[in-house]
Amino acid sequence: MKFSINQKDLQQSLSYCQGVIEKRSTLPILSNILLEAYGSKLKITATDLDLIFINEIDNVEVIEEGKTTITSSTLYDIIRKFSSGKKINFNLNTENKIQIESEKSIFNLNCINPTEFPLTDENFNDNEFNLNAKHFLKLMNKCKFSISNDETRHYLSGIYFHQTQIEDKNYLTAAATDSHRMSISKLLLKDKINFEPIIMPKKTIFQICSLLEDYDGNIKIFTQKSKIKIELNNSILISKLIDGKFPNYIQVIPKNNKKKLDVDLQLFLNSVDRVASVSLDKKDGVKFNLEKDKLNLSVNNASSGDGKDTLNVKFDHELDISFNSRYLIDIASQLDGDKIEIFLNDSGSPALIKDPSDFDTIYVVMPMKG
DSSP: OEEEEEHHHHHHHHHHHHHHSOTTOSSGGGGEEEEEEETTEEEEEEEOSSEEEEEEEOSOEEEEOEEEEEEHHHHHHHHTTSOTTOEEEEEEEETTEEEEEETTEEEEEEEEOGGGSOOOOOOOOSOEEEEEHHHHHHHHHHHGGGOOOOTTSGGGSEEEEEEEEETTEEEEEEEEEOSSEEEEEEEEOSSOOOOOOEEEEHHHHHHHHHHHTTOOSEEEEEEOSSEEEEEETTEEEEEEOOOSOOOOGGGGSOSOOOEEEEEEHHHHHHHHHHHGGGOTTSOSEEEEEEETTEEEEEEEETTTEEEEEEEEOBOOSOEEEEEEHHHHHHHHHHOOSSEEEEEEOOTTSOEEEEETTEEEEEEEEOOBOO
8 A cells, every 4th residue: 555645634534533533442453543545535434333433535646555554643643743734655565564754754653454443334224314514513512511421321421312393393403411401402404304313422422513613514414223324525424322211301491480580691601700710620509699680699619718799680589599600601601692591480490591592492400509
């Protein structure tokens, strides 16, 4: 195998692979990526067995076709330290050594035989639909911070996607919760799609988000019972899905929160962030002392002290309630408009948070005791 490639193209592709490959894999081959040079393309594959990422780079000068596997992290580290946009030459001298040279640098890296690389034959049926990449990215960004890190309840460690119908409109709806907070967002579909509900794992979500960050256009989504495949441009991501039942999140949405707190988003975000500074791990509750048109915020930390702040708001009641400051900051950072609306009931009931500029997204946050 012998080929030459542009440094920039290769670095971009390898950076995506870094997110897929497990740092502490017990199988050496899983630390490697598969490189296949043919025609005028280089195909790069990375997998952790649950997630497969395939990327094709065009305009590669292939002198001799072939394939091999190289340690992903080492290759990425070398490639990103070469001068940007320069030509890099690869030459597989023997089965287990590849030479990489650019400008005046030469490296000889160890390879593992490509036959050891675990490739599965993926058979996806015609169950496919198209989505606008930026809309799908927004849907995931609105929900992903609420995904649970609790390994014991694996069905919460992803985003639940399902099709919903409101009046005669069809939506792809996403929900995520860690049982202390919940995000729900929906995306209008042009037509009804053939789509069974799925729970997509956290790692896959973050990988798709990084891929879509720099991509405009449509993506194709194929699903089958236990796997999903997403195609864009010249990349393919195939992931196992979480096997489990997502809880009935609809019944958690508060129905009778009549006390509406209306506040300027940026002032609110800055104020919560400021008073939370005294809480070293952001675990201390931020106390809301609400009276007519006034919000007094305070955080008290036994070891570092306390902080207080006051905001002018629209509110017609009196109420004391505490929240995890990190949760409020996460949510407020995702809102698009210049206002935040928090609907409250009493100090022990969950709050419903809305973005007046985005009717498709709502958040629920449990209060903290004390």
